Amino acid sequence: xxxxxxxxxxxxxxxxxxxxxxxxxxxxxxxxxxxxxxxxxxxxxxxxxxxxxxxxxxxxxxxxxxxxxxxxxxxxxxxxxxxxxxxxxxxxxxxxxxxxxxxxxxxxxxxxxxxxxxxxxxxxxxxxxxxxxxxxxxxxxxxxxxxxxxxxxxxxxxxxxxxxxxxxxxxxxxxxxxxxxxxxxxxxxxxxxxxxxxxxxxxxxxxxxxxxxxxxxxxxxxxxxxxxxxxxxxxxxxxxxxxxxxxxxxxxxxxxxxxxxxxxxxxxxxxxxxxxxxxxxxxxxxxxxxxxxxxxxxxxxxxxxxxxxxxxxxxxxxxxxxxxxxxxxxxxxxxxxxxxxxxxxxxxxxxxxxxxxxxxxxxxxxxxxxxxxxxxxxxxxxxxxxxxxxxxxxxxxxxxxxxxxxxxxxxxxxxxxxxxxxxxxxxxxxxxxxxxxxxxxxxxxxxxxxxxxxxxxxxxxxxxxxxxxxxxxxxxxxxxxxxxxxxxxxxxxxxxxxxxxxxxxxxxxxxxxxxxxxxxxxxxxxxxxxxxx
Amino acid sequence: xxxxxxxxxxxxxxxxxxxxxxxxxxxxxxxxxxxxxxxxxxxxxxxxxxxxxxxxxxxxxxxxxxxxxxxxxxxxxxxxxxxxxxxxxxxxxxxxxxxxxxxxxxxxxxxxxxxxxxxxxxxxxxxxxxxxxxxxxxxxxxxxxxxxxxxxxxxxxxxxxxxxxxxxxxxxxxxxxxxxxxxxxxxxxxxxxxxxxxxxxxxxxxxxxxxxxxxxxxxxxxxxxxxxxxxxxxxxxxxxxxxxxxxxxxxxxxxxxxxxxxxxxxxxxxxxxxxxxxxxxxxxxxxxxxxxxxxxxxxxx
Numbered sequence: 001x002x003x004x005x006x007x008x009x010x011x012x013x014x015x016x017x018x019x020x021x022x023x024x025x026x027x028x029x030x031x032x033x034x035x036x037x038x039x040x041x042x043x044x045x046x047x048x049x050x051x052x053x054x055x056x057x058x059x060x061x062x063x064x065x066x067x068x069x070x071x072x073x074x075x076x077x078x079x080x081x082x083x084x085x086x087x088x089x090x091x092x093x094x095x096x097x098x099x100x101x102x103x104x105x106x107x108x109x110x111x112x113x114x115x116x117x118x119x120x121x122x123x124x125x126x127x128x129x130x131x132x133x134x135x136x137x138x139x140x141x142x143x144x145x146x147x148x149x150x151x152x153x154x155x156x157x158x159x160x161x162x163x164x165x166x167x168x169x170x171x172x173x174x175x176x177x178x179x180x181x182x183x184x185x186x187x188x189x190x191x192x193x194x195x196x197x198x199x200x201x202x203x204x205x206x207x208x209x210x211x212x213x214x215x216x217x218x219x220x221x222x223x224x225x226x227x228x229x230x231x232x233x234x235x236x237x238x239x240x241x242x243x244x245x246x247x248x249x250x251x252x253x254x255x256x257x258x259x260x261x262x263x264x265x266x267x268x269x270x271x272x273x274x275x276x277x278x279x280x281x282x283x284x285x286x287x288x289x290x291x292x293x294x295x296x297x298x299x300x301x302x303x304x305x306x307x308x309x310x311x312x313x314x315x316x317x318x319x320x321x322x323x324x325x326x327x328x329x330x331x332x333x334x335x336x337x338x339x340x341x342x343x344x345x346x347x348x349x350x351x352x353x354x355x356x357x358x359x360x361x362x363x364x365x366x367x368x369x370x371x372x373x374x375x376x377x378x379x380x381x382x383x384x385x386x387x388x389x390x391x392x393x394x395x396x397x398x399x400x401x402x403x404x405x406x407x408x409x410x411x412x413x414x415x416x417x418x419x420x421x422x423x424x425x426x427x428x429x430x431x432x433x434x435x436x437x438x439x440x441x442x443x444x445x446x447x448x449x450x451x452x453x454x455x456x457x458x459x460x461x462x463x464x465x466x467x468x469x470x471x472x473x474x475x476x477x478x479x480x481x482x483x484x485x486x487x488x489x490x491x492x493x494x495x496x497x498x499x500x501x502x503x504x505x506x507x508x509x510x511x512x513x514x515x516x517x518x519x520x521x522x523x524x525x526x527x528x529x530x531x532x533x
Numbered sequence: 534x535x536x537x538x539x540x541x542x543x544x545x546x547x548x549x550x551x552x553x554x555x556x557x558x559x560x561x562x563x564x565x566x567x568x569x570x571x572x573x574x575x576x577x578x579x580x581x582x583x584x585x586x587x588x589x590x591x592x593x594x595x596x597x598x599x600x601x602x603x604x605x606x607x608x609x610x611x612x613x614x615x616x617x618x619x620x621x622x623x624x625x626x627x628x629x630x631x632x633x634x635x636x637x638x639x640x641x642x643x644x645x646x647x648x649x650x651x652x653x654x655x656x657x658x659x660x661x662x663x664x665x666x667x668x669x670x671x672x673x674x675x676x677x678x679x680x681x682x683x684x685x686x687x688x689x690x691x692x693x694x695x696x697x698x699x700x701x702x703x704x705x706x707x708x709x710x711x712x713x714x715x716x717x718x719x720x721x722x723x724x725x726x727x728x729x730x731x732x733x734x735x736x737x738x739x740x741x742x743x744x745x746x747x748x749x750x751x752x753x754x755x756x757x758x759x760x761x762x763x764x765x766x767x768x769x770x771x772x773x774x775x776x777x778x779x780x781x782x783x784x785x786x787x788x789x790x791x792x793x794x795x796x797x798x799x800x801x802x803x804x805x806x807x808x809x810x811x812x813x814x815x816x817x818x819x820x821x822x823x824x825x826x827x828x829x830x831x832x833x834x
Contacts, residue, residue: 127644134640138647145648145786146590270556271599272585300797301558301597302590312556312797313597316587 012050013439017431020442024169024428026092037095037491044203045090050438053089056199057433060087063195069187069249085188086484087195088432092445092466099210099490102165102173102449103460105356108347110161110451111458113178115350117157117334121147131349132342136366139417140339141387142181142332144295146302150319150328154226154455157328160219161451165357167428174358174425176446178343180335181327182292185448185465186215187250190257192465192487208492210462216257218452218459223288225454226324234287236260237277239268241293241309251292265293270313275323289314290326298329337386337420338364360425365416374412374421378405381421382475383412391478398424399475427475430486432468444469446477447488463488534619536777537572537815540738542751542808543610544794549802551603557796559596560589561751563615563738563780572614579608591790593783614815619777620766623676627761633675636760637729646731646758648786655702655787656723662707669728676759679725679767686721686769692746699788714746714753714770715788721755721769722787731758733784735766736791738812740778745771750810751793756784780812 019028027038034042048056064084094102119126120137127134137143162183164176193212197204220236227234240251242264255262267278268286276283291298297307302315317323333339341362344355363370363381374381383395395408412419429442449464466486467477477483542561563571576584582600589595596611628636636642643650652658658666667685669678693711701709703723706716718734725732733756739748747753747770754768754775766775775781785791794808 124644128641130640134644134647138651145790148590269554269599269601270597272583273587301556301595301795305795305797308797313558313599316595316597320587 013048013053013433014046014431015439017440018442020429022169023426023442023444024167024171025442026167026428026430026445027090028431037093037494040207041091041093041203053433054438056089057435060089060195060199063198064191067191067194069191069253086468086470087192088468088484088486089196089199090431090433090440091196091487091489092430092447093489093491094463096491096494099462101356103462105173106161106163106165106449106451106460107458108351108353108356109163109175109178109343110158110453112343112347112350113161113180113334114156114158114453116346117180117328117331118155119350120333121150121157121330126346126349129349131345132339136336136338136342137333140333140336142295142330142336144303144330146315147328147330151321152226152318152328153228153321153324156226156453156455157331158334159222159226159326159328159453161453163449163451165447165449166425167447168358169426169428172358174360175343176360176425177337178335178340179448180331182294183448183450184247184250184292185467186450186461187253188485189450189461189463189465189488190215190253192485196487207489210490210492212461212463215450215461216254218461219254219290220258220260222452222454222457222459223290223324223326225457226326227287228321228324231287235277235285236288236290237263237268237286239263239265239289239291239293239311241265241297245292247292254290265309265311268311268314270311270317273313273317273320273322275311275314275317286323288324288326295329295332298325332387337362337384338366338417339386340420360422363421365412365419365421370421371412371416374419375409378408378421380424382424383408383419383421385418386420387418391476394476396424396475424475427469427477430466430468432470432484432486434470441472443472444475444477445486462490534777536617536619538615538617538738538740538780539811539813539815540613540615540780541610541811541813542738542793543810544608544806544808546607546796546804546806548605548607548798548800548804550800551605552607552798552800553603554599554601555604555607555796555798556599557597557607557609557794559609559611559794560593560736560783560791561611561793562594562596563613563782564593566781567618568620568777569615569617569780572616574614575612577610579606580604589783589785589790591783591785615780617777617780620775622774622776623759623762623765625674625676630672630674633760637675649731649733649758650726650729651786652723652726653787653789655719655789656726657703658707658720658723658727659704662704663727666724666727668724669730675730675757676762676765678728679730679757679759679765680774682721682724683767683769683774684772686717686724687772690717690720690769692717692770699792714768717769718753718755719787721767725755725757732756733764734787734791735775735781735784736788736793737779737781737783738810739780740814741812742814743778745773745778747771748810748812750808751782752779753788753791754779 019025027034126132158180162179165173166176168174189212223236224234237260238251238255252262269276275286277286296304297309299310299315300307301312318325344359347355363374365371365374379397381397385393427444430445431440432443434441445466445468447464447466450461452459466488468484469477470484580600580602582598584596584598586594667682691711694713696709697712697716703719706712706720722732735754735756736751739745739752741748754766756764756766759765783791
């Protein structure tokens with residue numbers, strides 16, 4: 001096929017692309033013209049015909065089935081059905097300088113939130129100084145009296161934060177949510193990169209993209225840094241609620257890639273205020289628990305008494321400093337969406353710095369004038385419950401029916417503390433391959449980032465999970481609500497010519513732990529025991 | 534005046550099926566405070582499991598044990614010698630009404646006592662019930678008001694163990710007009726907090742020589758904060774002030790912070806829990822002979 005012939009066929013997948021007039025397009029400047037940092041990827045995509053691209057897309061899907069990356073959705077219908085999280089091959093690209101600023105902002109925010117949580121569970125200076133209203137904190141169901149005066153080893157509460165960002169039509173990043181409890185999604189970030197490499201290895205290797213594969217080791221190092229005093233080789237575990245949890249795949253994935261045991265509550269017990277794991281060789285002390293279990297279920301002795309998923313007595317061991325919990329219980333009051341309003345003040349209060357990242361203006365229905373404004377302007381607002389996650393219970397004003405609006409009016413009026421409202425943000429759009437249409441169309445995206453705080457160590461994953469709202473016009477990107485995702489490339493340098501044809505061997509990383517060698521590379525993840533065939 | 538008491542808490546749990554693993558937590562030890570000291574403590578359990586102690590959220594010692602030995606019957610006993618000094622009662626007129634109210638409205642005071650001022654599941658009182666409740670008169674001192682409130686709650690409810698259970702809330706009690714010490718206490722707390730008076734739930738033991746209601750089992754009463762004085766115990770079930778006959782185990786925001794026994798076990802089928810308490814003053818000797826009989830009560834949890 002000659003070049004001219006190819007040229008005419010190829011733009012098929014982009015031919016009907018409509019640049020959204022009122023939103024920021026991450027890829028395109030003008031029809032057929034892309035932003036400089038997308039130039040090379042775009043040119044390579046033009047090489048593919050529609051048929052070729054469809055085939056690549058199927059290939060990428062297979063990669064997820066083969067990796068076993070599935071999730072399930074909590075809803076009445078189709079309970080327990082395993083699905084794959086749709087993946088889009090067009091990567092989202094963030095230039096180095098742009099990322100550097102974002103990373104600085106995320107870190108600033110997470111550090112400030114940690115100081116905030118620490119303060120609330122000790123001297124409460126910020127409440128004494130009336131920077132944040134005390135009632136707002138005390139009325140949060142995630143404010144735990146069991147955490148008062150507990151001093152976790154290393155002074156860290158939000159070891160793992162999943163800060164959600166969006167890019168508004170003004171070109172600026174805004175923080176949408178601080179997820180400080182059990183943020184999920186990291187396994188998709190790593191698997192997306194694997195799928196990308198498996199499908200388009202020849203293309204990917206030409207770009208200087210920051211790696212993400214070190215995350216499990218960074219997480220393990222974070223856990224080890226906050227192990228109880230006097231423990232040289234801490235025993236770390238991942239605690240899962242079990243196979244019926246929607247994120248079970250991720251729990252298994254993290255345990256496997258960190259090389260630590262995956263346990264359920266029934267595998268652990270507490271004796272003399274120490275936590276032990278039942279093994280075939282007898283009890284083994286556990287020092288750090290990455291728990292993917294909500295606070296309520298963690299310890300039936302301290303919280304919900306009928307929880308069968310937790311570990312009775314683990315809060316007693318935690319209070320004595322004999323075990324560390326990641327994240328600390330009770331961080332949820334800080335990512336409450338009504339507390340969110342105060343994050344800029346919180347950053348100024350603890351760090352004496354101006355916030356780097358923007359906050360979306362938020363109306364607290366609890367406040368009289370805000371409440372009035374919300375009722376009058378419901379059609380132009382997004383209304384969210386303060387303490388839910390996963391995109392549940394949200395009303396998007398301009399998409400709601402009269403009936404839904406009415407229903408929400410009652411809901412809000414009955415429990416004003418529970419609801420906040422925000423202007424409908426213009427999430428940026430990104431070219432995304434749409435199955436059925438078999439072409440690229442703009443879709444809204446956000447970005448979940450991952451930050452680790454340990455004792456004397458901080459780490460922000462270079463990139464994150466770019467979530468895509470696959471439904472045309474939809475703003476909801478959550479995996480549980482029909483979203484998909486993209487690989488996110490943070491570039492090593494800003495040069496528009498990113499194609500550097502660098503040769504660095506196999507591009508795989510391997511490490512050995514407990515006698516097992518784990519390899520993460522273009523072929524995916526594999527584990528092997530030396531000597532075993 | 535000092536009195537020495539022997540306090541015995543014992544419980545027996547019988548299971549229909551074999552229990553393969555269990556974790557129990559008891560919040561039953563008499564606490565140390567200005568008016569009482571534990572001189573001697575002994576604990577025993579039928580499984581001979583090693584017990585360990587750890588503080589709860591309010592700093593009270595919890596006794597816990599874990600066992601994997603299969604069993605169908607579990608018995609636990611706590612025996613303590615407690616030296617009790619009769620506490621002083623508040624004096625009238627330390628602070629004036631405006632001085633008291635100024636303290637109760639102070640922001641820092643609120644932060645320090647917020648756990649005893651908020652309305653939780655147990656102590657919240659619906660708007661609809663509020664008009665019928667006794668509130669503090671504008672010119673009334675806090676201590677004077679609380680004594681009236683003690684009488685008010687005592688008069689409002691009839692003691693009756695039948696209709697209520699451990700989960701009954703103040704709202705339900707207001708509807709039923711009946712309940713046990715836990716219900717009297719939650720209602721007292723709920724009303725005191727409506728008046729911005731910090732108030733907390735206390736669980737403990739009652740001298741059994743006085744034939745008071747609630748002395749055969751662990752008793753519950755309230756402690757309210759009196760400006761210029763401190764915490765004072767009120768027992769609305771008996772319409773009394775907590776004095777030298779009241780031995781405190783723990784306090785918290787409400788019952789949920791003070792439940793004497795929590796357990797998680799692996800077993801099938803039902804179970805039956807019985808528990809009893811004896812509280813015997815060792816001095817003066819003439820009072821001692823009246824007690825002694827093991828008081829038993831049965832509750833199905």
